[in-house]
Amino acid sequence: MDIEKIYLKIANVIPKEKIKQNEPMSKHTAFKIGGMADIFINIDNIEQLRAVLQIIKNNNIPFNIIGNGSNILVRDEGFRGIILKNMLSDLKIQEQENKIIITASSGVKLGALGQKCLKQEIEGFEFASGIPGTIGGAIKMNAGAHGMEIKDIVLDVTYIDLEGNIKTITNKECEFEYRKSIFSKNNFPIIEAKLKLKKGNLEQIKEKMQTYANYRKEKQPIEFPNAGSTFKRGENFITAKLIDEAGLKGYSIGGAQVSSKHSGFIINKNNATAQDVIDLSKYIQKTIKEKFRQRNRIRN
Numbered sequence: 463m464d465i466e467k468i469y470l471k472i473a474n475v476i477p478k479e480k481i482k483q484n485e486p487m488s489k490h491t492a493f494k495i496g497g498m499a500d501i502f503i504n505i506d507n508i509e510q511l512r513a514v515l516q517i518i519k520n521n522n523i524p525f526n527i528i529g530n531g532s533n534i535l536v537r538d539e540g541f542r543g544i545i546l547k548n549m550l551s552d553l554k555i556q557e558q559e560n561k562i563i564i565t566a567s568s569g570v571k572l573g574a575l576g577q578k579c580l581k582q583e584i585e586g587f588e589f590a591s592g593i594p595g596t597i598g599g600a601i602k603m604n605a606g607a608h609g610m611e612i613k614d615i616v617l618d619v620t621y622i623d624l625e626g627n628i629k630t631i632t633n634k635e636c637e638f639e640y641r642k643s644i645f646s647k648n649n650f651p652i653i654e655a656k657l658k659l660k661k662g663n664l665e666q667i668k669e670k671m672q673t674y675a676n677y678r679k680e681k682q683p684i685e686f687p688n689a690g691s692t693f694k695r696g697e698n699f700i701t702a703k704l705i706d707e708a709g710l711k712g713y714s715i716g717g718a719q720v721s722s723k724h725s726g727f728i729i730n731k732n733n734a735t736a737q738d739v740i741d742l743s744k745y746i747q748k749t750i751k752e753k754f755r756q757r758n759r760i761r762n
Contacts, residue, residue: 465500468521468544472503475513480504487536490528490547492594494687495736496536499545506549506569511651512626518544519624527651529596530571533603533689538736548598550653555582562659563617568598568652572605580671585662586615588670592678594690598652602645604638608674613638617656621645628653641694683721686729692743693726702726705746708753715742 465483472481481503487496505511518525524543528534550567553575557563562584566575576591578584589610590600599605600612601619613633620630637644645652678684693701705711705725712722717734720742721727728739 468517468523469501471517471521472501472514472544475517476503476505476510480506480510485545487531487540487545490545491531491534491536491689492687493531493535493689493730493734493739495538495730495734495739497538497540497736499536499541499543501544502547503544504547504549506551508550508622508628508653511546511550511653512622514544514546515622515624515651516626525649527598527649529569529599530594532594533599535689535736535739546651548596548651550598552654553578555584557661560660562661564657564659565654566597566657567654568596568601570597572596572600576671579659580664580667583662583664583667584659585667586659587657588667588674591671592674597655601636601652601655602643603641604643605641608677611638613643615657615659617658619645619655620653621650622653623650681724683723683727683729686721686731688721688727688729691726692728693746704750704754708746708749710746710749713742713745715745718742720746 469481469483481501483501484498485502487499488494503514505514525546526541527546527548529548548569550569552567553570554565555562572590572593572595575597576587579587589608590605590612593600593605593607595605601616604611604613606612616633616636618630618632619636620628622628695701702725705720710720711725713720714731716738717730717732718738719729719731721729728742
């Protein structure tokens with residue numbers, strides 16, 4: 463891929479100030495880790511997105527879309543291709559009978575939407591208000607907390623396919639599963655989502671949001687760069703509990719550490735590399751597998 467040639471093609475359709483070459487991804491991830499992206503583009507309107515996708519398709523360029531960078535790990539070698547930073551930010555709130563319908567662009571931050579809901583006394587979004595991501599990222603991975611998931615409030619999702627067609631699909635068609643959706647299986651940029659919420663009581667909404675914020679501060683290592691829970695939970699086990707029982711709380715490889723506050727998190731304790739995080743993740747998996755396989759043998 464001729465980076466300079468691709469850059470010039472993009473500069474014909476996107477203002478140059480929105481395009482960067484050899485951009486450190488450590489500046490755009492919550493982990494504060496990651497090598498250079500060949501081309502990094504801030505996208506804040508649909509026509510720009512459509513134009514860039516056309517260039518990507520015509521030139522067969524690898525690409526990825528990021529929102530707030532809060533649930534990703536970029537390798538130390540960086541990304542050979544184009545990173546699109548989603549900055550779509552439109553937000554519309556409508557009242558229909560006893561329901562509140564929010565149409566939120568995919569780049570809207572969950573925390574900002576949570577504060578908007580609080581001010582307008584809209585309940586049902588409290589669970590997501592402390593998640594450090596965007597609407598698009600939340601839908602892609604069916605983000606959840608405190609017993610709820612984004613699928614519980616989504617009406618429909620609008621996205622753009624690689625041909626430039628804009629399509630809208632229903633909640634059911636999103637194929638939501640635990641930390642999965644149709645968008646985690648296909649690299650289609652999400653444009654916006656409609657959410658169904660309802661009017662509530664200001665003090666009750668505020669109290670719930672504060673309770674969740676306190677829980678996060680007390681239980682999660684938010685004082686260190688991290689990408690949220692590192693491992694998914696199992697059907698019949700709690701991942702952090704297994705890591706605790708394996709004696710790995712606080713264990714480090716390089717600058718990456720199993721959080722001493724919550725074993726389900728790997729943190730960037732001291733200028734960790736992506737490889738440190740990968741090596742630590744693999745070590746945890748290997749240790750857990752060996753320890754609990756042996757325990758099951760003894761039980762059997």
